[in-house]
Structure formats: C-alpha cells, structure tokens
Amino acid sequence: MSQQLTGAQIMCEALIREGVDVMFGIPGGAIMPFYFAMWEYRDRLRHVLCRHEQGAGHAAEGYARATGRLGVCIGTSGPGVTNLVTPIADAMMDSTPLLAICGQVGSHVLGKDAFQETDITGITMPITKHNYLVKDPNDLAYVFKEAIYIATTGRPGPVLIDITKDAMQKSAIPNWDVKLNLPGYKPTYQPNRKQIREAIKLLASAKKPLIIAGNGVIMAGAHEELRHFAERLRLPVITTLHGIGAFPEEHPLSLGMPGMHGWVHCNRAIQECDVLFNIGGRFDDRVTGKASTFAPNAKVIHADIDPSEIGKNVKVTVPIVGDARLTLQALLEELPSREELADLHANASDWMEYIRDLQDRHQGKQQYINRASTLNMSLPPHDVYASLNQTLAERGNYIVVTDVGQHQMWAAQLLDWNAGPRTHITSGGAATMGFSVPAALGAAVAHPDKTIWVVCGDGGFQMTNQEMATIVQEGIKNIKIAVINNGYLGMVRQWQELFENKRYSGTPLSGPDFAKLAEAYHWKGITVEHASEVQAAIDEAHATDGPVLIDFRVEREVNVFPMVPQNSSIGDMITEESGA
Amino acid sequence: MKQHTIVALVQDRPGVLSRVAGLVRRRGYNIASLAVGHSEQPGISRMTIVVESDYVEQVVKQLYRLIEVIKVSDVTDDPTVEREMVVLKLHVPPSARHEIVSMCGVFEAKIVDVGTSTMIVEMTGAPAKVENFIEVVRPHGIKEMMRTGRIAMVRGARGHNAEQYVETGNGMSVPTLN
Incomplete structure (x- = not known):
C-alpha cells in the first residue's frame, strides 16, 4: 500500500524502481527539494557533484555509453539547465539514453520571468526525444516511468523532465501501476x-x-x-x-x-x-x-x-x-x-x-605511424598512439574516451580496436569539444575496475577540465589523461592549412602548464616533450594509484590523413603523399 | 512550390502543437495553414497541416519520431474533401448592400452581422472556392479577414492510400521495394 510522499520523494522512489543508482548534477534554488529528499536515499542513489552542468551531462552520457544503461543528470532552473543543453544535444545526435532532471520555478510564477526561470522544455524540444513539464506531484510517478521508458527503448535518446519546485514539495500518493499510454510510440524490434x-x-x-x-x-x-x-x-x-x-x-x-x-x-x-x-x-x-x-x-x-x-x-x-x-x-x-x-x-x-x-x-596503419616517426620531429603524435596502443593491448581491461578533433581521428585510426563494444567512447554526431574528461568520469563510475584513458586535445581539454576536481572528490583513481597538446585548435588549423592558404585565424592556442594544473588538482602530472619519454610516461601513469595527466607536447603542425574534403566524393581522398 | 496537405493524428497533450510546428520549421518549410481539433476518439486530436515544399516525405517520416504523433499521411494526391472557413468584415455602405447580399447568395455565404457601414460574412467551402469568394468581394474593401485553415478528409472507407507502403507493425511505414 503506497503512502503519501512528497513529489521529491516520489522522484527518488521512481528512479530507484527504474534501476537508477547514480546521478550526476549540481543543486540550486529550484531543485533543492529534490536534494533534500535525496539525502534519505543516499545509500541507494549515489549523487556525483560535478563542477559544471555540462560536465554532469557528459558524465551521465559517459556512464550510459560505457554500460548501455540510462545516464541521469540534474540541473537547477535557468543557467543550470541551459548548461545541460549541450550534452542533451550531444545525446540526441549519438542516440544516448539520458534523463535530464530539471528544477523549475514555482508553478504560481511560471511564465512571469521569475528568478532563474528559463523555458527549458521550449529550448530543448528539438534536441530531446521527448520532454515534460510537471506541475503536479500526482503526475510524477507516471511521468518518470514514461520518460525512462522512452529514453531507453527503440532508438535511445535524451528525455528531459522539468519539475516545478512546488510539485516537488507538495505531497501525493504515487500510483506505480498506471499503464503507459503511448499509442504513437511502439518501436519496431522484429524485422519484417x-x-x-x-x-x-x-x-x-x-x-x-x-x-x-x-x-x-x-x-x-x-x-x-x-x-x-x-x-x-x-x-x-x-x-x-x-x-x-x-x-x-x-x-x-x-x-x-x-x-x-x-x-x-x-x-x-x-x-x-x-x-x-x-x-x-x-x-x-x-x-x-x-x-x-x-x-x-x-x-x-x-x-x-x-x-x-x-x-x-x-x-x-x-x-x-x-x-x-x-x-x-x-x-x-x-x-x-x-x-x-x-x-x-x-x-x-x-x-x-x-x-x-x-x-x-595505400599504406596501412603501421606505415602511417612509421612514416611520421621518420620525420624530423622531437615528438610526432603518432608515437604517442603507438605506445598507448601497445600498452593497452598488453594490459587489456580499458576504455578509451576521446574528445573532438585531430587526436580523436588519430585514436580511431591508429589504435587497434579489439577489446569489444563500449570500449571506445566519443562524441560523433554533435562533435562536442570538452566531452572527454567528464564522459570519462561517468565511465569510471560505471567501471571502477577498468582503466579509463582519456585522449584529448589541448583545446577540448581546456573546455571542461574542471571535472578533474570532481574525479578527486569522488575518490576515482582509474582515469588517465593523455593531452595531445599541439598548441592549436588542430583540426581547424588543418583545414586552414589545406583549404585556406594557412590563414591561421583563431586557431593558435596557449594554455597553462597542464602537468602543474594536474598537480594543483591533486593529480599526478607528467610532461613529455621527446618521443623517447613516451613509453615511460604511459607506464608511470599505469603504475600510479591515482589519476594521472600526461601533457604530450607533440609536433604542432601535423595533419590527419587520409582526408576527404567536405562535400566531396569519398573516392577523392587527400593522402599524406598528395596533401603534405 | 507545391502545397502539400498532411493529416496527422496526435495525442492531445500540452506542447504537441509546438512540437509538430517546430519539426516543420526545422527544415525551413513554411506552414501555409494548420488546423487542429478533437477527433472522434477522446484524447486524440487530428491536425491538417498545409506545407509549402517540393519534398515533404522526410517531414512525414520525422513527424513519426515525435512520441505523441500516432499517424501521419500526406494526402495531397489522394481523393479528399477539403474545407476552409473564412470570416470577413467588409466595408459596405448602404448603397453596396444589395450587391454584397446577392454575391453571398451565389457563394452560399452567410451574413452574420450588419452595421451601418460594415457587414460580417462567413463562408465555407473548398479552398479554391473560398479564394474565389475573397477575390470577388475584395474590391468592396475588406476591413478584416480571418481564415480557419484547411481541413482535409480522405474519401471512401480507407483513411489514406497505403499500397506503396509496408506496415512495420507499429503503424509506421517504410517504402517497399521498387
């Protein structure tokens, strides 16, 4: 027999019923009642406090992609939920089951430009599989059930639930047995x-x-x-x-x-x-x-x-x-x-x-690596991948999370992907720079037994590296970051080199000393400037009982080949011989 | 650009109109008219959307991705009954009353309000006939015009032509083999 619960308690119960055990988020005014209730359920619902809602969203995505299960992220009204927009769009493009739980202002001030009010259901309508605005605690049990069903079935995708503060505070008797009423949603599983x-x-x-x-x-x-x-x-x-x-x-x-x-x-x-x-x-x-x-x-x-x-x-x-x-x-x-x-x-x-x-x-992978190595560079990026590839193959039990850009394509090309499904996590459709560090956090929460390698560029890394603090606070030790640091937004620079006569407009990029930044976050930080140091650094990262960042200061202007220019036939490829 | 008439059966929930309109907008198509109201089934609404585009097949398919959309058909080339209503406030000095009244008789339009220098007339018919009526009365001076937008219903027992489609078991359909 169900008893009277607050809306926020119903939300927690609903999540637990659907098998959710971890959530990534940041509290704020409108979502506070949910956090109040969450305290009672903290042994069954783990909350990972992120440093930015975008980080929370990508972490939930990383969790979902590493497991195939639902990823859950939380943001408060206004800027909290607008920060979730990027991961939601990313999850939509890459068909990731994601539930975004959003606090909304009280229903009595809805639509009155109240403090931290944003029409997040309106904003996310085209980038969610479905979304909801809930104003009545009596609707919560059903909406959570339906939302999670939609997010995880058929072609998975992001679903957002926006809940007014009063709907979380008021009480209701949840009815858990209402049948789903979705005449327009019946995914086809069995082929004709x-x-x-x-x-x-x-x-x-x-x-x-x-x-x-x-x-x-x-x-x-x-x-x-x-x-x-x-x-x-x-x-x-x-x-x-x-x-x-x-x-x-x-x-x-x-x-x-x-x-x-x-x-x-x-x-x-x-x-x-x-x-x-x-x-x-x-x-x-x-x-x-x-x-x-x-x-x-x-x-x-x-x-x-x-x-x-x-x-x-x-x-x-x-x-x-x-x-x-x-x-x-x-x-x-x-x-x-x-x-x-x-x-x-x-x-x-x-x-x-x-x-x-x-x-x-037309040159296999190995030849591409060897070719680059023979050039007169102190640290060709390909050498990093060669060492990482060998080490991963030997050690096994890993997931590689990549960001977006040149390093991402090199990872796809140069690593040997033999470890099965869900060992390569990346942002493909939306190509969201800044995806990798928080996504690795989600993957590490899902798989504490595996080594999670982040391979990212210095551009994407600087977008979301604040989640390094979250990783420390959560006591996560199994994340190793390889920054392929070339001091450019490298993929854009490559296009500028090949198609815009080397007009490097807005692509040269400086950064802090990443190893020192890592130390400041209580990580181990290693700087590598020569090819001869690569293997030792990767070995040290594995030997260290804690998160490690390696700043690979690679040759600055190396291109990803082969390449098909945009809107050309894939039969017309620029290869290393023809392009460089 | 061709006008396409799309009929959609949708769940009557908040936001559904916005979702449907947003999806058409996303592809940059103009909605010429959109009419929505309750259907014969409780909780289910029927929409008629007139879209100006040369290529709507993808819009129809994408509409199925909306959770609340139950069935969508492009009935442009099907035998349908199409209707639209227009309400016009006309500038009618007493001297012109007679002519307007007789024109309304020809078009089976109803005079629903008469003022000292205005009349409100309502007229219902096939979209072409409605256009025709508007053009005929326009010289007299239209002060205000409101149109309901087109509604369309496929003739005969069948809701829409389904021959060229394979049902996938969920009401969705995909094109068959050539």
Whole structure:
C-alpha cells in the first residue's frame, strides 16, 4: 500500500524502481527539494557533484555509453539547465539514453520571468526525444516511468523532465501501476521477414558485397551476431566511428573506418561495391561525403531501428526496420545452404583480395605511424598512439574516451580496436569539444575496475577540465589523461592549412602548464616533450594509484590523413603523399 | 512550390502543437495553414497541416519520431474533401448592400452581422472556392479577414492510400521495394 510522499520523494522512489543508482548534477534554488529528499536515499542513489552542468551531462552520457544503461543528470532552473543543453544535444545526435532532471520555478510564477526561470522544455524540444513539464506531484510517478521508458527503448535518446519546485514539495500518493499510454510510440524490434529474405537474396547475388556496422550494433549488443553473419557469408566489414568495437579489427574480415578520415581502401571499397549492407548506421555526411556520389554502384540494404533514418541520406533498395540484434538473428535464420552460397563465397574472396591489395598499396596503419616517426620531429603524435596502443593491448581491461578533433581521428585510426563494444567512447554526431574528461568520469563510475584513458586535445581539454576536481572528490583513481597538446585548435588549423592558404585565424592556442594544473588538482602530472619519454610516461601513469595527466607536447603542425574534403566524393581522398 | 496537405493524428497533450510546428520549421518549410481539433476518439486530436515544399516525405517520416504523433499521411494526391472557413468584415455602405447580399447568395455565404457601414460574412467551402469568394468581394474593401485553415478528409472507407507502403507493425511505414 503506497503512502503519501512528497513529489521529491516520489522522484527518488521512481528512479530507484527504474534501476537508477547514480546521478550526476549540481543543486540550486529550484531543485533543492529534490536534494533534500535525496539525502534519505543516499545509500541507494549515489549523487556525483560535478563542477559544471555540462560536465554532469557528459558524465551521465559517459556512464550510459560505457554500460548501455540510462545516464541521469540534474540541473537547477535557468543557467543550470541551459548548461545541460549541450550534452542533451550531444545525446540526441549519438542516440544516448539520458534523463535530464530539471528544477523549475514555482508553478504560481511560471511564465512571469521569475528568478532563474528559463523555458527549458521550449529550448530543448528539438534536441530531446521527448520532454515534460510537471506541475503536479500526482503526475510524477507516471511521468518518470514514461520518460525512462522512452529514453531507453527503440532508438535511445535524451528525455528531459522539468519539475516545478512546488510539485516537488507538495505531497501525493504515487500510483506505480498506471499503464503507459503511448499509442504513437511502439518501436519496431522484429524485422519484417519478407525484407530479410530480400536482403539475403541481394547479398547472395553480390559480387562485391560490403557491411557497414554502426552504433546500432553496439547499442543492441549485436556484435556476436554480426561476427557470425559476416563469417558465414564471408563479407568484409567496415566499422564507422561509432561502430568501433562492434567488430574486432584483428578479424580477417575487418577493414577499418570509412569516411572523411577513413582509410583509402575502405572508401574505395564503398565506391566500388555492388551490395552495401548498413546495419545500425545512419549514413552521416562524415561517412558518405557528398551523398549523391556515395556508393554509386551499390544496391543498399539499410537496417535501422528508426524508420526516419531509412532513405534520409542514401537511396535504399531493401529497407529493414528493426533492432540490429534481432535483424542479424533473423538474417542468420534465413541463410541459404553452403552450396547456394558458393558463388558468393568465391566472389567475396576475390573481392577481399582486391581490397587487401588496395590497403597494401595505400599504406596501412603501421606505415602511417612509421612514416611520421621518420620525420624530423622531437615528438610526432603518432608515437604517442603507438605506445598507448601497445600498452593497452598488453594490459587489456580499458576504455578509451576521446574528445573532438585531430587526436580523436588519430585514436580511431591508429589504435587497434579489439577489446569489444563500449570500449571506445566519443562524441560523433554533435562533435562536442570538452566531452572527454567528464564522459570519462561517468565511465569510471560505471567501471571502477577498468582503466579509463582519456585522449584529448589541448583545446577540448581546456573546455571542461574542471571535472578533474570532481574525479578527486569522488575518490576515482582509474582515469588517465593523455593531452595531445599541439598548441592549436588542430583540426581547424588543418583545414586552414589545406583549404585556406594557412590563414591561421583563431586557431593558435596557449594554455597553462597542464602537468602543474594536474598537480594543483591533486593529480599526478607528467610532461613529455621527446618521443623517447613516451613509453615511460604511459607506464608511470599505469603504475600510479591515482589519476594521472600526461601533457604530450607533440609536433604542432601535423595533419590527419587520409582526408576527404567536405562535400566531396569519398573516392577523392587527400593522402599524406598528395596533401603534405 | 507545391502545397502539400498532411493529416496527422496526435495525442492531445500540452506542447504537441509546438512540437509538430517546430519539426516543420526545422527544415525551413513554411506552414501555409494548420488546423487542429478533437477527433472522434477522446484524447486524440487530428491536425491538417498545409506545407509549402517540393519534398515533404522526410517531414512525414520525422513527424513519426515525435512520441505523441500516432499517424501521419500526406494526402495531397489522394481523393479528399477539403474545407476552409473564412470570416470577413467588409466595408459596405448602404448603397453596396444589395450587391454584397446577392454575391453571398451565389457563394452560399452567410451574413452574420450588419452595421451601418460594415457587414460580417462567413463562408465555407473548398479552398479554391473560398479564394474565389475573397477575390470577388475584395474590391468592396475588406476591413478584416480571418481564415480557419484547411481541413482535409480522405474519401471512401480507407483513411489514406497505403499500397506503396509496408506496415512495420507499429503503424509506421517504410517504402517497399521498387
């Protein structure tokens, strides 16, 4: 029998019922009743006090992406919640299950420009999967149930609940048993069998088949099924930036990353393939380049849980709406016999040989690292990745969180991603600089047993490094930060070099001594200026029982290659030989 | 630019109108008219949105992403009954009364208020007929005009044409194979 509770208590109970056990936030006037109630529940609801709401939002995202569970962030009315806008938009673009709990001014002053009042439901309408304004404590139990259901099902995304202060203070008897009333929201999980058979027919007839695997594979936990499917049909697999981890790169069928900074052989394979099967990717423009020139010879099979993604950027021959795991299971169930696949296997084998030849001719990853190392630089960025790569492979049990920019692309290119899903966390769609440090905090809270490596640039690092204090206050020891410090907003500088005649407008960037900054935050700080010191610094970071920052002062003007200029065909790539 | 008539069935909740309008705005399309009211089912409203655009397929699909949107159809090329109401306050000196009254008779418009120098007339009909009526009375001087926006209903037993779509089991649909 339910008893009378305050709105704020109902919120805590609702969160606990939905399996939430940690939240990231900052209190303030309008959200204070929630913090008052939270105290009673502190043994079941851990609150991580962040230093900025943007940090809280990204931390919740990092937690969600490291686990697949809901991430929860909290902000007070006005500036508190407007600071959450960036992580909410980021979660929307990268389909991250996120719940933003916002305090709002009292309902009696709503709409009167009250102190710290902002129309956050209005602001976030286009960047949330759904949002709510709650003015009555009687609505809270239902709204929390519905909001969390929406955030975590179908194509996951951010949901915001704005609650007036009086709704948290007043009491109500929560009704936990109200059935969800969502006639317009019934995500399709099971794919249509007819479409599945069409897809198989098309793939079986292919001479140059190709799989692109995206974030959907990871979110559906479909990596095993993807491997079985690719192996059974012997199809080469490309993994997008968010598909990293969906397919081990050491697998003989793995090709690597496509797109703007993808490998030449991946992009050529896309341009030449005759059947392209995209599972759980959304044909982002950083993957397709100029969409009208993308995969000109291919019939496209596109499987996505969100029907609005199908046909949005690329013309599709076989659309499949469904969960990636159930789709791959259905495809495996409909597979023809080995004899019937003999032609495909023979063709795929010739095709693979052709792609591997392309790869050899256009420089594999190792060669890129070696090339840079041979140049006359005291610390080429590639050397950092080479050492980190080797150490991570040896030690295992890690997650790499990257920020946005050159260092992010190098990480995607130069590290060998073999540790499975959810070991690579980055901001892809929104490309939010400042994502990595707070996201690593969330990942570290979720996985205290793993080493969380942040790889970030000196630009993004300076946007949110205040969360280093949160990491210390929470007693988190398993975060190591590698700042790829080149004194520029490097990716913009690269574009300026290549396309704007080296007009370095607004890109040279200074910073404090990051190692000293780390020491000031009670971290260990290490500065590395020479390639010969890299390995020792990484080893010291691992050996240290506490958070460590390494300031890698790398060569300043190094470019990420290969590269496809914006709005060009992915067939037209600038490589290191042609571009530098 | 072509006008598209989109009919949407939505849950009657606060903000739903704003969400639908915002989604169309996001793609930079102009809403020519938008009419909304209760449907035959309690808690469910029906909207008719007239959008000026050459390409609305993506808007229709994106509308499905809104949690409160239950069903969306582009009925532009379907056989429909379309209606709109206009209320006009006309400048009518006594000398012009006779002509206005007879024009209202031709268009089956109703005179709902008569003042010393004004009249308010209401007229309902297919959008083209409404346009026609407005143009005919315009020379007399329109002081105020209000239009309800278009409402549209597909003729026959079926709500909308579904042949070229595959149902995905949730009322959503995706284009079939060529």
